[in-house]
Amino acid sequence: MTAQIRIDPTLCRGHAICALFFSDAVDLDQWGFGKVAVSVIDSERDLRRARRAAAACPNGAFVVTGADGSVDNGARRPRRLRVRAAR
């Protein structure tokens, strides 16, 4: 059961909101730009937190990639997605 998260450095503007929603997986540098500390998610709870962080990020820099390859950068209203088993 895996999904992956990453922060697009070209889009991140240092709002630091991802750290507010998913502090366990995100480290901030001194300017507030996020770095992913834990990139692999293996629980539904963490996936929900990641999707909330993606939805809240004002620049769409926080990206969640599901095991099926679906990409969520919060552009649409987050759906209740399941973490699927990795192939």
Place this chain on the structure above:
Amino acid sequence: MLAGLLVAALLVGRFAGTPTQTLLHNKMLPWILGRSLGVATYLSLTAMVFLGLWLRHPWRARFRRPGPESILWAHVSLAACTVALLAGHLTALALDRYAGVGWTGVFVPWGAQYRPTAVALGTLAFYLLLLVIGTAALAGSIGRAVWFPIHTASVVVFCMTLAHGVLSGSDGTSLRWVYVASGLVVLTLQFTRWLAGTLGHGSAVIDE
């Protein structure tokens, strides 16, 4: 130890007891509370807006402390603090019989007998603030397309609150410099941030 406590109790009673008694039995208590909570709300709102603007201001890169996470937590905490103080401000003024604001004046724009337009500015700012804070609290659920554009109205809330304080406050003269200084700081921060974004230097601070 006991003697120390006794002395402390006597001193507190001597210096705080009489003014507190006078205040508690004052018929103007709701008005005094309403005004003081109004000023406290304004100061909390100013600090909240300041931190929100500072969080993504290009000048912040020159300062290592406080870090962005601390600023964000302080910003969120101040939002809760502002709402609590605002609830006290509105309740005190609604219960007050001296100024003639009442429940209608608090919740209905231009419903107050006391300086209707000045109070209406506060009422409208209150509704806008609820919208800004409510959508921010739901940011992870409703998505950035909704919450972030609404969040940029925070400066409008600040300007309306500033005008409300200046025009409706009976102590406007004594607080003049507080209003001038806070207004200048927030508007300067907003203008310079907008200027940096417009000129395209907003994200260039990482290269410094």
